[in-house]
Amino acid sequence: MDLKLIETDPKQKDFSQVDALYQQAFPADELYPAELLRAHLNDKNAKFWSIYDQAKWIGFTYCMTEKDLTYVGFLAISPEFRGTGYGSQTLKLIKEKYANNRVCLLIEEVERSYSDFEARKKRLSFYRKNGFQLAGFKIVELGVTYDFLVAVGQSLRSSEYLTLINNYTGPIYAKIVNSHTVK
Template identity: 30%
Template sequence: MLQFFDVTRDAPWFPQVKALYESAFPANERIPIKHLLDDKIKQEFWAFFDKDDGESGAAENTADENTATPRFCGFSNSISHGDITNIVYFAVVPELRSRGYGSQILQVIREQHPDTRIVVDIEVEEDSKDAEELERRNRRRDFYLRNGFDASPVDYVWQGEHYRLLTAGGTVTDKEFRDFWKEILKDIPGAKYP
């Protein structure tokens, strides 16, 4: 059974989340993790655990202290405004990839935001520097497509990396995406938006 909990600096799983964040995303694609914990922006920063009791697909937001320690599977960080939810960061523990955890995590996010358009950004495949990087980018794109996301015409550059949006639950225009980030970051001095 998949469970999820808020990530806070005091959470016992914070070191695992931080280590996965730093290993899963290159330095140019990360912001300081303290900003993911900052309450100036209303965001969801969740750690996901497999309760390992034979059930699958369900998610809870409560801890059960009387059972075996659940296995840390991954995390997500998303921001919602209006009818758009942007999954900003999302990673599964490397040794647990290709076991369905990523799909389950996406399902939880969609269940928590049933009436929103969900967007993710992926690095543009044609910008890859070598065959191995191209293969990773293609796998990432195919994963999202298998999980109900569609290609979008929106591309942007942020911190030197070229991204393309994929959407689920409806299309998001370039203007909507930029307006989303302008609104989210309006009270953050010096913040850069896509």
Template identity: 30%
Template structure:
């Protein structure tokens, strides 16, 4: 697991918290300082994260689009942001505690087995994630 904080000089910009194995980097959290959003820092953080991945796929989960959700516009903006930054929608969802999340990855040919292995690493192999293929 890696926790990285990003700064522009002395100014805190954001952070990433990832779990990694030899095949994939999974982003548990990516946050950008609210005071400097929409100024390119999120893109810069993702660019650095993908460079650090050294050719491995980078995957993450986001809430699905839902026009009835209270944060519907935020969900659309988040998906658009990740797509602009080289992430693809996969044909898979993560089901966690009854909630469904879209799985995005930088590899168009999403390696679901690599994703499952890296997610299992979070729990030291004790928890197998519930991943379903979208029909």
């Protein structure tokens, strides 16, 4: 495995794969409005990264940075490569690329009341295995409740994340995304 992250945008040939996987890998209620993503395509603090193993396209990640905080907004591995270690290796690469930052992410809330509890529990286990821990608060965005995770040994306050996401979304989309903490 010779994994690398390569910045991509709509002008690159792999971006159609990024867009298709983005639409397929995440529930519709978790997708950011397309206009919001497009508005940040040239933003130095928000990057789509294609994941390659040599010349083979594996998936993508989307990271947003504010000061010393990097939020992994999306990470998706193409279905044919899932379960082969690419997700773990990608998280390692992200933490290396943003080594001077605190790296964080959201996962769907892990509670027994959800019909897909086992899948959510498995996802949490995956991130724990890859060096993330619960940050001690939950976030609601677009009406979906998430557990907030941060790289082991790092910490942050919910207000720091809310500043990042509200600066990213801007005043119009901040109302739509409606990011806020819950206990």
